[in-house]
Amino acid sequence: MVVKEAIKQKSNLKQPVLNMQGISKTFSSVTVLNNVKIELFPGEVHALMGENGAGKSTFMKILAGIHQPDQNGGEIYYKGQPVLWKDPIDARNKGISVIHQELNLSPNLTISENILMGTKFPRNRFGMVKWDEVHERAQKVLDSMGSKLNPRQLVSTLSVAQQQMVEIARALSFKAEVLIMDEPTASLTDKEITKLFEIIHDLKKQGVAIVYISHRMEEIFEISNRFTVLRDGEWIASGPIEETDPDHLVKLMVGRDLKDLFNRTKVSNTSSQKNDIPVLELKNVSDKKLVKNVSFKVYPGEIVGLAGLVGAGRTELVRTIFGASELTSGEIYVDGHSVNINSPIDAIANGIAHVPESRKEQGLFLSMSVKENILMAELKSHSKSGVVNWKDVNATADRYIKDLSIKIATPEQPVSNLSGGNQQKTVIARWLSISPKVLLLDEPTRGVDIGAKTEIHKIVSKLADEGLAVLMISSELPEVLGISDRILVMSEGRLTGELSSEEATQEKIMYLATRGE
């Protein structure tokens, strides 16, 4: 077996296992991919890079048979033969597996069933499933990954990271020769990432070709052999990873220097500010699950960054401040007065605004117009005894659309048609309409392209200059470092440190964020 493997690897050294050339794809007359190519060699990790909307996902969906390329839209060669996948099952049976970014698991089935889903379960002669054998098979896959999960457990009882491992196990169970990993580490802890990388190394040895999509530069440089960069649906560059560096890659992805990223002129921590009354103060705040004894102050006119790993309790903390989840102990002060916040309605009444983590699920009314999305929190001041004055609404909405330069065809346009950046600006506009004292931002630039990102940074910075107190959660350290006046770091529900903008570095933040593990 080992000998055979070695021979196979040797003979394939120069021939790509998969070769896609000149791939083009249009969706209802929108060109998503134009003449894109990639070559995958056995036993390599190939990093596929590009901004949101660069076409990575569509490209990989074509590779996996979910979409077909256009007529005359390029060729796919698999093991030297031209192929055309009928559907994803066809591609999977031939050895192409995908680990999707979003989890595709059935929560009320066991781990075994999820791993073996889509395969024929072993059955006895009455056609009944032999469960012991099913679990045994799943156990083998899990063992090969070094996972200690019990295959009989229900998926709904697992953490997100554990579910991700199940997803990976499922992909591995198909004896893939080409494996596509779309942001597999997005919700994993460091320990789990290390484990995943070990698995990837094993797969490399077995000659599997891996396409690795990630936004985390460190990961890319740690495990990839080669890279391909896409931008706006076009192929930009490919090459060995040794011949590039993060700055160069970012340049290829955005077509401009990282130095263009917005840098706020920081508010210096003068003594006058220390004498001010903090507009928001937390004393020993805890919630039901995660947040423990958090205390801090935010002063008018400053941006406080809230850094930490995913799952550190930052979102929970902010939701507690906003009254969206329950405060179990501790006190919140606004402008020096103790306030009782039991619901978002109370928070809004106290001048607290909250831009939530996921704008589509928690922020937007997708089928409603941009103007209504902006004014939904402030309809009251635009109505008389419950009847809305649409003229008033339009005027106010127009003002915010102009102020935040939200790009739209008409204010009546449903917000679902906007780009991520413009959607996010719409949510921000809604909260500005209540004239808040405190603005809570939870990952304000997630899924937003780099141009809109800079614009949002400028908007937030300007708002702070005008006296607004901003508390911003961000998982992107450059963002936190770029616009915060002060940085708070959380780990496992506790505040583990505070850094001024002068002393903060990525290393110091990561040190505080991983404390207590």
Added chain:
Amino acid sequence: MKANAQTANQTPSLNVGKILHGLWNRLGMIMILLLLCVVLSFTAPNFLDTANLLNVLKQVSIIAILAAGMTIVILTGGIDLSVGSTVALSGVISVMVSSAGVNPFIAMLSGAAVGYAVGLINGFFTAKTKLPAFIVTLGSFTYVRGLAYVISGGYPIVLANEIFKFIGGGSILGIPTPIYIMLLVYVVMFFVLKYTMFGRHIYAIGGNEEAARLTGIKVERSLINVYSISGLLAGLGGVVLAGRLYSGQPTAGQMYELDAIAAVILGGTSLVGGRGKIQGTIIGVLIMGVISNGLTLMDVNYYWQLVVKGGVIVAAVLLDRLRGDNAS
């Protein structure tokens, strides 16, 4: 960017097919209604007579009143299965109150109030306990019908008051009274949905309840009001039906909830909430009414009418879906 450029290139090439397609996209269910009317004007004798058309409107008026309430419930992503039973309970109680010699207006109000109370309870449990509306209103579908039997003893109660009868069976300027009531309900509902905060909050809650909550909308209170209004309108429907039947009947209004739901869906309102219009609902109601009336005129027996009606509901919504796919 690319999308805009390409669609812009396509628009100038207009032709007849495109125009028809555009009309279809804009009018949808109205086209289906008109088509039905054209077909029936040839196949069903006297279909287009004014008397017959007024009769159609009178026939649909009670379902229409229920469907108006059902529309706002479904817009929030909920459902109200209790309206048919409420029609019966409201009819029984208002007739009993009237028979006790109470002022007929107060008697009628009591029927509406009973409906409001049923709705209030539905709304309270849906909003506060987070039980699915289907379960809550399935419960009231059953217990409200039960109460109607208990209170009436299982027999129809005869209505004697003339003013009360006028509400269901009278007419003004040759047009039956229930039609006026139906029109009033729809005009008010149109105004509420389009021009009031409450109306806009209904769309917001149905579109994204979590976002509505995080935006500071009083979601629970809005939901309670929505179910209460649905109940109130069912109560009103019960009063009108009692006036038409000259009696309060515990068996009245059976299956009305399903007819109302069908009308709302035919009208293009999304069952998951957040999308739909009250104008669509009245079209849906009329489609159902026109089919029943046409088939009756054509002497098709009632059992076959049910078969046809069921088919038309699925076919019409399917056609509408196809339209939606093309439009997007």
